[in-house]
Amino acid sequence: MIVVDDLHKHFGGFHAVDGASLSVDRGSITGLIGPNGAGKTTLFNVIAGVLQPTSGKVYMDGEDISGLPPHTLFHKGLLRTFQIAHEFHSMSCRENLMMVPGGQSGETLWNTWFGRKRIADEERALKAKADEVLEFLTIEHLTDQKAGQISGGQKKLLELGRTMMVDAKIVFLDEVGAGVNRTLLNTIGDAIIRLNQERGYTFVVIEHDMDFIGRLCDPVICMAEGHVLAQGTLDEIKANEQVIEAYLGTGLKNKDKVGA
Numbered sequence: 001m002i003v004v005d006d007l008h009k010h011f012g013g014f015h016a017v018d019g020a021s022l023s024v025d026r027g028s029i030t031g032l033i034g035p036n037g038a039g040k041t042t043l044f045n046v047i048a049g050v051l052q053p054t055s056g057k058v059y060m061d062g063e064d065i066s067g068l069p070p071h072t073l074f075h076k077g078l079l080r081t082f083q084i085a086h087e088f089h090s091m092s093c094r095e096n097l098m099m100v101p102g103g104q105s106g107e108t109l110w111n112t113w114f115g116r117k118r119i120a121d122e123e124r125a126l127k128a129k130a131d132e133v134l135e136f137l138t139i140e141h142l143t144d145q146k147a148g149q150i151s152g153g154q155k156k157l158l159e160l161g162r163t164m165m166v167d168a169k170i171v172f173l174d175e176v177g178a179g180v181n182r183t184l185l186n187t188i189g190d191a192i193i194r195l196n197q198e199r200g201y202t203f204v205v206i207e208h209d210m211d212f213i214g215r216l217c218d219p220v221i222c223m224a225e226g227h228v229l230a231q232g233t234l235d236e237i238k239a240n241e242q243v244i245e246a247y248l249g250t251g252l253k254n255k256d257k258v259g260a
């Protein structure tokens with residue numbers, strides 16, 4: 001579904017992504033792991049159009065999507081989750097979901113004057129959709145809570161919920177588990193599995209928590225120093241000499257994260 005071919009992203013003389021090649025199969029939940037500074041987030045940002053590649057190609061279903069801006073990729077069903085912006089903190093969870101651009105008619109002056117009924121109908125449908133998403137994620141009790149007042153883990157669920165307001169095909173999740181307690185992490189994992197199985201979403205997940213990766217992801221791709229070191233099941237990755245060396249090489253603080 002996604003093919004990345006010899007991708008490079010340089011910041012001045014620094015090669016954050018340095019010849020990465022990989023593919024993501026439709027219907028998979030692919031894990032992306034690697035020591036700090038391996039280039040995972042930069043790779044995500046290039047694929048999702050947030051950063052322009054220095055060189056190399058990204059294909060989606062055979063179409064060259066290299067360097068396309070995020071809103072174009074969004075309409076093709078390729079989404080990267082983002083932290084909820086500070087400006088959205090004073091809005092309720094439902095309103096945050098309703099703000100996801102989905103071709104609403106209310107945006108032009110023409111429609112504001114002449115399409116009031118249509119706007120009202122769309123708003124009703126959007127509200128129903130937002131409520132359905134909140135229920136799916138088991139956070140319906142947060143519907144009217146301000147996004148700034150919910151916990152970090154609940155915010156992650158809401159970010160995931162934003163991808164459900166449109167017809168996403170492939171979703172890139174960057175460290176959904178960071179700072180999230182185990183119970184909520186399980187809820188997030190359940191939602192990802194259900195979206196994958198019931199709605200056909202393909203996921204690529206960056207995560208340092210190996211239990212989470214082990215539960216969700218097959219295959220797992222390990223990056224180091226800007227390129228792909230290995231791909232396989234988590235057990236294969238954990239047993240890979242190069243992978244172990246890459247983690248050890250970054251210092252003892254990462255030693256426990258693979259092969260534990």
Ligand SMILES: Nc1ncnc2c1ncn2[C@@H]1O[C@H](COP(=O)(O)OP(=O)(O)OP(=O)(O)O)[C@@H](O)[C@H]1O
Nearest residue numbers: 011014015016034035036037038039040041042043
């Ligand atoms: N805008 C930038 N300008 C300069 N260097 C950058 C920029 N963005 C990232 N880098 C550098 O590129 C390298 C790769 O960073 P990146 O965030 O992609 O790694 P990562 O694998 O996601 O790491 P982590 O697991 O710690 O999040 C790092 O050394 C980082 O400092």
